[in-house]
Structures are given as structure tokens and as C-alpha cells.
Amino acid sequence: MPRTESKLIPSRRPHRWKRHAVLLVTGLVVVVGCFFARRYLGDPQVGADTRNFFGFANSPGAKNEVTSEEIDSSPTVKGANRPEHPQHDVMAIVNGEDIKRAQLAHACVERHGEEVLESLVNKRLILHHCRNRNIEVTQDEISAEIDHMAKRFKLGREQWLDLLERERGIGREEYVRDILWPTLALRKLATDQLTVSEEELDKAYETQFGPAVHARLLVVSSRAQAEEVHAQLVQRPEEFARLAMKHSEDINSASIGGLIQPIRRHVGDASIEQAVFSLESGQISQILPVAEKFAILKCESHIPPQEVSLNEVRTEITEQIKETKLREVASQLFENLQNSAVIQNVLNDPDLSQQMPGIVSTVNGDQITMSQLGDECLLRYGKDVLELEISQVLLQQSLADSQQTVTQEDVDREVRHAAILAGVVDKQGQPDFEAWFQLVTEEQGVSQEIYLRDSVWPSVALKKLTGDSIQIREQDLQKGFDANYGQRVRCRAIVLHNMRKAMEVWGKARQNPSMEYFGELATEYSIEPTSKSLHGEVPPIRRHGGQPQLEEVAFALQENELSEVIQVGNRFIILKCEGRTKPIDVRREDVEEILRLDITEKKLRLAMAEKFEQIRSVAQIDNYLAGTSQAGTRGSEASTAARRYDSAVRPASGSAVQ
Numbered sequence: 023m024p025r026t027e028s029k030l031i032p033s034r035r036p037h038r039w040k041r042h043a044v045l046l047v048t049g050l051v052v053v054v055g056c057f058f059a060r061r062y063l064g065d066p067q068v069g070a071d072t073r074n075f076f077g078f079a080n081s082p083g084a085k086n087e088v089t090s091e092e093i094d095s096s097p098t099v100k101g102a103n104r105p106e107h108p109q110h111d112v113m114a115i116v117n118g119e120d121i122k123r124a125q126l127a128h129a130c131v132e133r134h135g136e137e138v139l140e141s142l143v144n145k146r147l148i149l150h151h152c153r154n155r156n157i158e159v160t161q162d163e164i165s166a167e168i169d170h171m172a173k174r175f176k177l178g179r180e181q182w183l184d185l186l187e188r189e190r191g192i193g194r195e196e197y198v199r200d201i202l203w204p205t206l207a208l209r210k211l212a213t214d215q216l217t218v219s220e221e222e223l224d225k226a227y228e229t230q231f232g233p234a235v236h237a238r239l240l241v242v243s244s245r246a247q248a249e250e251v252h253a254q255l256v257q258r259p260e261e262f263a264r265l266a267m268k269h270s271e272d273i274n275s276a277s278i279g280g281l282i283q284p285i286r287r288h289v290g291d292a293s294i295e296q297a298v299f300s301l302e303s304g305q306i307s308q309i310l311p312v313a314e315k316f317a318i319l320k321c322e323s324h325i326p327p328q329e330v331s332l333n334e335v336r337t338e339i340t341e342q343i344k345e346t347k348l349r350e351v352a353s354q355l356f357e358n359l360q361n362s363a364v365i366q367n368v369l370n371d372p373d374l375s376q377q378m379p380g381i382v383s384t385v386n387g388d389q390i391t392m393s394q395l396g397d398e399c400l401l402r403y404g405k406d407v408l409e410l411e412i413s414q415v416l417l418q419q420s421l422a423d424s425q426q427t428v429t430q431e432d433v434d435r436e437v438r439h440a441a442i443l444a445g446v447v448d449k450q451g452q453p454d455f456e457a458w459f460q461l462v463t464e465e466q467g468v469s470q471e472i473y474l475r476d477s478v479w480p481s482v483a484l485k486k487l488t489g490d491s492i493q494i495r496e497q498d499l500q501k502g503f504d505a506n507y508g509q510r511v512r513c514r515a516i517v518l519h520n521m522r523k524a525m526e527v528w529g530k531a532r533q534n535p536s537m538e539y540f541g542e543l544a545t546e547y548s549i550e551p552t553s554k555s556l557h558g559e560v561p562p563i564r565r566h567g568g569q570p571q572l573e574e575v576a577f578a579l580q581e582n583e584l585s586e587v588i589q590v591g592n593r594f595i596i597l598k599c600e601g602r603t604k605p606i607d608v609r610r611e612d613v614e615e616i617l618r619l620d621i622t623e624k625k626l627r628l629a630m631a632e633k634f635e636q637i638r639s640v641a642q643i644d645n646y647l648a649g650t651s652q653a654g655t656r657g658s659e660a661s662t663a664a665r666r667y668d669s670a671v672r673p674a675s676g677s678a679v680q
Contacts, residue, residue: 113408115644116415117654121408123400126647130399130407131392133472138399139369139382139390141200146385147359152207159206164198167206196402205348212351218343225288226339227332232287234325235298236557238262238280240318241272248309248316255306255318262306262320267603271315277561279512284325284555294319369395408647410476413634417483420637424487432482433474440478443623484630487637492625494618499610502617505566507606511576514540514558516596517550524587524594531584531596540584540598549593562603572597 114121131138152158172182186192192201209216240255240262242248251269255262263279270276285298294317297307301321310317332339368374369382383390421427441453446461448454459470466473514537518524527547531540544558553560563569563576572595575585579599588595610617642654 110646113404113645113647114412115642115646116412117419117642119415119419121411121415126404126408126411127396127400129411130403131396133407133468133476134399134403135369135382135395138402139367139395142390142395142398143365143383143385144356145200145204146388146390147356147363148204148207150363150386150388151211151355151359155211157207157210159203159210163206164202167202208348208352208355211355212348215351216344216347218340218347222343223332223336223339226343227335229286229288230339231328231330231335233299233327234284234286235301236284236322236325237282237298238266238320238322239272239275239282240266240270240280240320241312241315242269243271243315245309245316248318252306252309252318255320259304259306259320278556278559280320281322281556281559283552404647408645412643412645413480413638414475416637416641417480417487417634420487421483426486428479428482428486432486433478436478436482436485437474443619481630484633485626488626488629488633491629492622494621494625498621498625499614499617501566502621503610503613505564506617507608507613508565509605510562510564510603511579512562512600512603513560513576513579513597514544514600515550515553515560515598516540516544516548516558517553518547518594518596519549519592521587521589521594523547524596528584528587528596531598535582535584537582537598537600558598 111123112120113123113126168183169179172179175182177185183194186197187194240251242251247269251265254265263281266276266280270280275282285295287295287299289295291312294310294312297310298319298321301307301319303321303323305321307319307321310319364384364386366374366384368378368384375381378384380392381389382392382395437455437458438453440462441447441455441458444458444461446454446458459473462473462477463470466477468476516524516527516531518527527543531543541557541559545554548554548558563573565573565577567573569590572588572590575588576597576599579585579597581599581601583599585595585597585599588597640655641652643650643652645651
């Protein structure tokens with residue numbers, strides 16, 4: 023893509039350097055609820071060197087000098103499925119066109135340089151702080167931590183590592199360098215602050231295993247409206263679901279009649295918890311001020327405490343509390359370290375960049391080079407960014423073949439269209455570009471330039487390549503109207519992972535036809551977390567919503583009727599109908615323009631996706647970073663060039679990246 027700034031875009035804003043939400047809190051220490059996925063991955067066996075990758079001695083008593091290069095270098099981990107730093111110059115060949123290492127490293131730095139640099143700076147800060155206090159993290163400690171986590175989740179060491187690699191996408195080397203070592207170091211630095219009292223244990227135990235309240239929520243902004251709705255609810259509590267769907271401003275809960283996750287003690291506002299726990303089943307709460315809004319709750323039922331003793335889960339809860347405390351300690355520690363350190367962000371300072379060529383930052387005089395940053399970005403994000411670069415090359419080649427170009431005017435028009443489509447307009451109905459760019463860059467976490475390059479330019483290119491082939495038929499308009507304004511089916515659902523279990527649960531539901539019992543089955547058996555916690559409640563099912571088989575079954579059900587077992591993908595679903603919603607009172611002709619625009623956009627996006635798949639399917643792509651090759655049909659010259667290069671760089675073992 024031509025790397026020119028859009029006329030609609032103001033100059034790129036400077037990035038913030040010292041953020042309070044430091045990388046350690048957001049990346050290095052991850053919440054327990056994510057199964058510690060980014061915390062416990064790695065392998066301490068780093069070759070024959072007697073020191074670990076940070077230069078710390080493998081035996082606690084040994085002392086070794088540590089260099090900055092060793093801090094940022096990657097370990098050679100036994101069993102790792104990717105190389106540390108691919109050394110050859112070509113990362114991929116796309117229809118005979120090279121994508122070279124320097125190009126890819128530059129693209130990685132553009133997209134991820136700031137966050138990776140912050141990680142490198144933070145590691146230097148931790149290292150300096152540990153050295154000043156004679157604190158070391160040994161390979162034995164790393165190994166013990168991995169074994170501890172594997173045992174905790176009842177897995178073997180390699181199973182645990184492979185599971186996290188596969189499901190979380192965190193390489194072993196990345197974990198050791200960027201997550202495990204800093205976390206263990208911080209534990210040692212914060213040892214005195216990680217004690218857990220009996221009172222803290224009791225509260226955490228009650229939160230997880232104590233009683234809870236199954237409730238519905240209705241939220242409005244106006245006190246007067248809250249009082250009006252509250253008066254209706256006191257008279258007719260059974261109307262809560264209908265009134266929540268009609269009035270509540272909390273969209274997520276409103277769509278399922280106000281149902282929310284069960285309320286537990288010691289999690290949120292103590293006054294709200296006290297109010298909810300004091301309600302009897304079916305009772306309506308008083309109006310509760312929440313921030314600048316007003317909430318009304320209905321107690322559906324009280325959930326009794328689980329039959330688990332504190333002693334059974336003492337170790338687990340203690341570790342969870344320590345993790346929470348560690349995040350808090352880490353945040354304060356980093357703020358103190360950053361405030362006391364001399365840090366220069368050369369990367370985002372044009373004047374410093376001229377004075378210090380090749381340097382991206384200094385930490386207490388310790389330099390981090392552009393080469394180190396590029397290597398680290400390439401190591402962490404090279405595969406993902408390479409896919410983006412390959413896509414860009416494919417689109418550029420296709421445009422050239424069709425003798426088309428993407429102009430700056432095209433880019434500006436696409437931005438204008440996106441802003442209007444999203445409703446980001448000024449008082450005159452014109453696109454508010456400043457607000458739009460702020461919205462998309464914050465949501466995507468990228469600069470305006472990257473947003474244009476990775477999102478806008480490909481969209482324009484694909485629209486040109488797709489052409490004006492979109493047609494809106496009468497049946498498209500009717501389907502769109504039914505989907506958005508028509509009747510919906512209110513159901514409860516149980517989602518299961520295999521047919522045998524689904525048939526077993528279906529049999530139980532048939533024996534006891536009550537809706538309450540179906541909800542209990544959902545709570546006990548459903549593998550879908552939200553419906554499980556809400557007694558099977560799901561958003562009303564609409565027509566033409568993308569699940570035709572599920573929709574057909576739902577709309578065939580009568581009130582209180584149980585469905586058959588429905589297979590959707592690799593999941594098995596049981597529905598129980600609670601009734602139908604009323605269609606929205608609007609004529610199709612009044613909303614036809616809105617429907618036409620929406621359908622056109624959706625059809626165009628589908629056509630663009632199909633076009634790109636077609637372009638890619640016939641391409642010759644040799645991805646040496648990922649170790650994959652696709653023999654396309656685009657042209658024999660590309661295939662011949664790729665084979666020649668492949669034979670030159672690929673050793674007999676079959677690995678193209680060394």
C-alpha cells in the first residue's frame with residue numbers, strides 16, 4: 023500500500039510513554055480466571071550454558087555479570103516448535119515477490135513497537151531492581167513453577183505447556199522471557215506484602231462457595247422514570263422481564279429479561295449486596311443509585327452455599343489472593359521504579375532519534391537498540407504480521423493485473439463511508455472524522471496510519487476488485503425486516519459437548535416438564551458459561567440470524583414445549599420455549615432505506631471475503647517463517663522462483679528457518 027497520510031487525518035499523536043497500566047499488570051501478571059494462561063508457560067532447559075537466559079546463576083550461590091544483550095536475547099528451549107531468530111533474509115515469497123526480513127521487522131515495529139519496547143524497558147527496570155537487592159531467579163525455580171502449575175491443573179508438564187501453546191498462542195520462549203521470570207522476580211521483591219490473613223480467606227471463600235442470589239436487573243437514567251417503573255413492579259413483580267426488555271438501558275441484560283450473573287458477597291458495592299441478599303424470592307428491591315443511574319433488582323431465588331469446606335480449597339484460594347495482591351504490588355512497584363528511573367523514549371522523539379541513531383530507548387543509561395527491538399517484535403509478532411504483509415502483496419498484485427489503483431480519494435471516501443455507517447456524524451449529519459479516528463484507533467489499539475493501511479486500504483482494494491455485483495432482491499428486504507423487527511422466540515437452552523450427554527439430559531428434561539427444573543438442568547450441565555449461570559436464559563431467537571437449523575426448531579415450538587436435541591457444529595443444544603415476543607410496530611416501507619443500506623453492506627462484505635479467498639487460493643505462497651508452502655496456479659514463473667529459493671535455503675531436515 024502506498025504509505026501516504028490521508029488528507030482527512032491529523033498528524034499522528036505522540037504515544038504516552040509512562041502508563042499507569044504498566045505492561046506487568048496487563049501482560050506479565052494475568053488474572054486467575056484466565057487459567058494463568060500467560061503466566062505458566064516455558065521450559066528452563068536453556069542448552070548447556072550454566073547460566074539462565076537473564077544471566078542469573080542456576081545455583082543460588084553463584085554470581086554472574088549480566089549484560090543488556092543477554093537480557094533481551096531469547097533462550098534455546100528444548101522442545102520449542104519455533105526458532106528464536108530466523109537468520110535468512112527472505113521471510114516469504116508471494117507469486118515470485120519477496121517479503122524480506124528488514125521489511126517485516128519494520129512492519130512489526132510499526133504495529134507493535136511501543137508495547138514491545140515498554141516490555142523491554144520494564145524487564146530492564148526489574149533486572150536493575152533485583153540486582154541492587156541481590157535477588158535472583160534460578161532455572162530450578164522456573165522449572166518448579168511450571169511443574170507446580172501443571173500439577174495444579176492435573177496435567178503432565180508437557181501436556182500443560184502444549185495446551186497453553188495451542189489454546190493461548192504463547193510460545194515457550196516468550197513465556198520464559200516476558201512472563202515467568204518477571205513474575206517470579208516480583209514475587210521475591212514483594213514477599214513481605216503477599217501474606218494472607220484468615221479474614222481475607224474467609225471473604226474469598228464466601229465469594230466463591232457461599233450463598234448467591236439469582237436476580238434480574240433494570241437500569242434507567244432518570245429518577246422519575248425509575249420511580250414510575252418501580253411502582254409498576256411492586257404491583258406486578260411478574261412483569262419484571264417485560265419491563266426490563268422495554269425500559270432497561272443495560273442492553274446485555276435487557277435482551278434476556280433483565281437476568282444477570284448471580285450476585286455474590288464481597289464482589290461489588292456492599293450496600294447493593296446487602297439489599298439483594300435481604301430480598302425474598304419474587305421480591306422487588308428499592309431504587310438503588312448506581313453511579314449516575316438508578317437500578318431496580320428482583321430476587322428470583324436464593325442459591326444455597328456449596329458443600330465445600332474451607333480446608334479443601336484453602337491452598338487454591340490462598341494462591342488466588344496472592345495473585346491479586348501481586349498485581350496491586352506490581353502496579354505500585356512499577357510506578358515507583360519508573361518515577362525513580364531515568365528513561366528516554368527515543369523511538370517517539372524525532373530530535374532524540376537524530377541525536378542517537380539506532381537507539382530506541384535508554385534506561386538509566388542502558389541502551390536498547392532498534393535492532394534489538396526489531397528482533398523482539400519479529401519474534402513475538404512476526405508470523406501474524408507476515409500474514410498481513412502477504413495479504414497486502416496479494417491485493418497489490420491483483421490490482422496491477424486488473425489495471426486498477428487505490429487513490430487517496432478512494433481512501434478518504436471509504437473513511438467517510440465507515441464513519442457515516444457507524445453513526446459518527448456531526449450536527450449537520452456529516453462524518454465527524456476526529457471522533458471517528460479516535461474511536462477506531464482506541465478500539466483497535468493502533469495508530470491512524472496503521473488503521474488506514476491494515477483496514478481501510480484493503481477494504482477499498484477489495485471493493486474495486488469485487489466490482490458492482492451486489493443486487494438486493496425483494497426476499498432480501500423481507501428477511502431483513504423479519505430479522506430486525508419481527509417476532510422472536512424466548513427460550514431457555516442447554517448446550518452440551520456430546521450427543522450421549524445431550525440425550526441423557528434431554529431424558530431428564532422430558533420427565534420433569536417444569537421450566538424451573540429445566541433451568542436447574544442448565545445450571546448443572548450446560549457448558550456455555552452465560553446460559554449456565556442464568557438458568558438457561560438466552561437472548562430471544564430471531565429469524566434469519568445466521569443459525570437456520572436452530573431458528574427452524576425454535577419457531578416450531580409451542581410455549582413450554584421441549585425441543586429435540588439439535589446439533590450445531592460440534593455442540594448439542596436443547597431448547598425449551600417460554601413464549602414469543604411481540605413484533606415491533608413499524609411498517610416495512612418506513613424502514614426500507616435503512617434495510618437496503620444494511621443488506622448492501624453485508625452482501626458486499628461477503629463478496630469481498632469470497633474475492634479475497636479466490637485470490638489467495640490461486641496464489642503461490644511460500645511462508646518461510648511459518649514453514650508452509652502453497653502451490654498456486656497463478657503462474658509458473660512464481661513457482662519456479664520459489665522452488666529455486668527453497669532449495670537454496672531449506673536444509674535436508676526440512677526446516678526453512680534457522
